[in-house]
Amino acid sequence: MATLDQKSPNVLLQSLCCRITGKSEAEVAHQFQYAVRVIGSNYAPTIERDEFLVSEKIKKECKWHLDRSCSTMRTHSYCKILSQQSVLKHRWSVLYLLLSLSEDPRKPSSRVGNYGALFAQALPRDAHSTPFFCTRPQSLALSYGERTAGLSASIGTSGISSMGVYTLNGPTPTPQSLLAGQPPQSAAGAGQSLGSRLAWTLPVSASPSALGPPATRPLLGPPAPSSRLVRPRRDGDAAGDVSETALVRDILYVFQGIDGKFIKMSTQDNCYKIDNKIVVCKSLRDTSSRLAELGWLHNKVRKYTDARSLDRAFGLVGQSFCASLHQELKEYYRLLSVLHSQLQVEDDQGVNMCTENSLTLRRLLVWMYDPKVRLKTLAALVDFCQGRKGGELASAVHAYGKTGDPQMRALVQHILCLVSHPILNFLYRWIYDGELEDTYHEFFVASDPNVKTDRLWHDKYSLRKSMIPSFITMDQARKVLLIGKSINFLHQVCHDRTPPSKITPASKSADTPKDAAELLSDLEGAFQEKIDAAYFDTSKYLLDVLNHNYLLLDHLQAMRRYLLLGQGDFIRHLMDLLKPELARPATTLYQHNLTGILETAVRATNAQFDNAEILKRLDVRLLEVSPGDTGWDVFSLDYHVDGPIATVFTRECMGHYLRVFNFLWRAKRMEYTLTDIWKGQMCNAKLLKTMPELSGVLHQCHILASEMVHFIHQMQYYITFEVLECSWDELWNKVQQAQDLDHIIAAHEVFLDTIISRCLLDNNSRSLLNQLRAIFDQIIEFQNAQDSLYRSALEELSLRLLYEEKKQQREDEGQWGVTAEQEAEEKKRIQEFQDSIPKMRSQLRILTHFYQSIVQQFLVLLMTSSDESLRFLSFRLDFNEHYRAREPRLRASLGATRGRRLSNI
């Protein structure tokens, strides 16, 4: 500290005063007093002591001062060197001092510079104040404050506020460019004090009009007195009759869509232009017509909002669209008011104006460039959105956001934010509360009030495809629909009153629609997550309720056990019990008898251990009786479904179940019948051994019966394993993994469809089914034929035994065993019986033949069927090629491989 010796500040100050004023100590006493007072007084440090910040600013300052780029580099290195030195303790303050003393060659001197800076700073901010930055309380007054602060920076009292202005203007590069574009003014010292005073007074004079709500149209007041307008400003103005200033004034009105004095709306050209009669030089005419486009654009937007904002039916989305347009217009008006106040000031100071300072058309052209682009976008948007509403409108706006221009994108994003706000509101209400308050049909979920609760899940709610905003994918829309539907289903059908917040624990608190803006910007991430979470929670809850409170899965299993004959012992027992009843004509059946039998069957078998809730629903149903039907044809089991589970087991589903049940019941009956046939054969075989003449017929019977048994076994195998069990397994897996009710319903429907088609019950396999029915009929007929055969055979047998017995008895009594008459009678009867045998044989043969031909036809149909499992069935039915040998068509259609193999052998 050799040179920087510790003199007291006062001594230093005094020498400084002398130095600057160039006077002796005595002469500067007054100034010295002042300096001491200032320094010692309340000047608390108002700025952050950040050396880096200050040095950065110095660099920036230097860049403006000197156009040599190397100077920046030099300052940079200076600052660096300085920061490495340890001599100075208060580096930042020295630097700061230098900075605040730094003299901008343009700024301080003239009023023009001030105004230039003022407007250059003010304009872009106004033009860009789409409230992405508008969240700060940007009232006009404040911005004026900032501006004045910016001004005062050059005078040098508070550096901090100038810094504030720069940082605030940071995002928009325009101020610098505008500044740079201004010709550097050589100091016009005389005007300085006046200029700065004016600068101070400006906000005061401007604020009353600026603070007024921009929506009030005649903001700038009626056109000023014309005497002022046309007052010739400059003698050297080449504009002929109309001065540029007048045009500027006119243009400002035209900007708001008000006809000016010279520039008027021309109806035939549909644009604002200078009246042809007025003599203006061409460049001015061109410039003003270019500027006047703003007025046209403004009118367009204005007209749209005016027309729509009162239209109630336009809906909330439309309203918010109008509001956002209004907001944009407001910013535009704000800008106009700034321009106008500038004009006002110029007028007030009129006489002293120098040419370069005033508002010119050219300057306006530059300043209005950005607002024009914005208005253009708005006008295009308005055009594009004409006639759209709700989600459609949001889609339209969203489509406009796909532009490469970041400013336009920001603008459209902002509008989209506002527009989609109501939609998001709907959406949140819907997915968290299940409420749909969509008076104007704008949301993409539609509700049909006519649908009753039993069809709520299927029919009540639907997607309005056209209203899905394009930023929501179809998948998301479907999920949204499902979430709300689930909630409503829980409330209305399941009568579950759990508050939604319990269903979706992650919801609500954090996710009020306030964060719509963030959501839109991050649609892929957070939004998707939110929907997913809500979807997951709600669906899970719904499934839990259905499974635990309404036993959905149990009912599903019950369907399989009872309607699809899965509970074997029960079905068998039921059939045993029902057999005598069902053999009677259908008209003599009574439901209550059958219900009693059903209950007996339930009580006697494992079915009794089933849930009472399920057994309660099990019932008998008699189908419509047509003449000649037996009980077998009309009997059916039924399962009552109601409440929430009826959503899964709909009426159609139950119809399908009934059809399947009938088919299975019939097939089961065939099995049952064949068992009876077989039993008869086994029981009677020994008895009838004594009648050798019957052996041929019986053999025929046995052969046919075993043929039928084979067929029915294979059919049963097919139905049970290839159809029911496979499909059931699939269904069960899907149901276990199901995430929402729709999945279960879909899986169930697939299950039923598969069963229906595999059981040959659908339209495609009608011919197959007919063949199968015919086969079943043949089995019944065979049963009858065999029954009658056995009946007559057994009758004959008993007669013969009776005859023998009598003969024996008589012989025991010591009489003749038989008389000749009796013997002749006996012989005759035997003869008759034996004569009837060929008849039986032929009847059997016919039956066999008929049966076989039907089976062959069935096989042919099976071969040609497209279903693989059916082709396998045909192979299984004809495993030893018994039928193939008889049916040439089978041979042809059996496929090349088998044929070739045969020929090889």
Added chain:
Amino acid sequence: MASAANANLNAVRETMDVLLEISRLLNTGLDMESLSICVRLCEQGINPEALSAVIKELRKASESLKASENSTN
């Protein structure tokens, strides 16, 4: 000791040079002497904001003084 002082002196000189250069670039209108006074003041913890205000005021005052002298002359 002497060499250390010497080095210190060099450092100080260098610093002052750099500061002068920056001041010149920034067009502050301070000459070497006023600058060194200012630096000393700053080093003593004077608020630079106030100091700059004072300097500006002084300049204005001297200017007006001159002007009045001129007019009287």
